[in-house]
């Protein structure tokens with residue numbers, strides 16, 4: 183069975199789970215926190231990042247590459263538009279989210295507020311957080327506002343773009359930041375709309391299990407919530423930094 187290494191707290195892994203759930207594809211999960219990956223995890227992904235997809239002999243890291251593979255492999259309920267121009271715009275917006283929102287919402291905000299104290303037992307750098315909130319995020323939001331749909335989805339149907347942005351905004355919310363609906367009304371309505379879908383609500387439920395359950399009990403708790411959890415795991419004992427970690 184197709185296996186995903188990763189958990190529902192990561193915006194990148196969440197993208198992949200949302201794509202699989204949308205398409206109704208069966209999979210099992212190895213819900214590791216990437217910093218705790220063992221040597222086998224390094225062999226599978228030398229960047230030591232989640233998600234990683236294992237489909238038989240095929241091993242593919244990187245959320246966007248995985249989601250594009252899933253859309254090719256399971257074309258029912260497509261998650262990228264068919265029209266070449268719209269498809270190119272979809273790829274650009276997903277790239278913008280993965281790199282720019284990733285840099286600001288994940289590596290600066292979520293890392294400082296959530297990962298640093300929790301995993302590395304270090305203090306949040308409040309100066310960096312303040313720069314994100316007062317400078318970086320408003321710049322991003324001003325650019326993004328006209329890109330957001332007036333209603334519904336960015337393209338005619340739900341796509342990876344809606345799921346990707348909703349996923350990054352979810353981590354920003356976990357780090358205590360939500361967008362100002364008066365200043366960026368289209369974005370606020372768009373993200374709320376995606377968050378309210380049963381697809382997204384289920385992924386938040388699984389994320390909460392990860393965040394509120396002790397490490398040793400997480401696998402059983404995810405199984406009790408209906409996920410198939412892999413028998414083996416690439417989880418190691420001690421946290422270590424990956425080659426691209428901040």
Ligand SMILES: N[C@@H](CCC(=O)N[C@@H](CS)C(=O)NCC(=O)O)C(=O)O
Nearest residue numbers: 192194216231232244245246424427
């Ligand atoms: N470009 C990658 C980024 C994946 C990524 O950065 N994942 C984070 C979790 S949110 C990670 O595994 N970080 C661990 C590290 O860098 O050591 C993707 O789209 O999958």
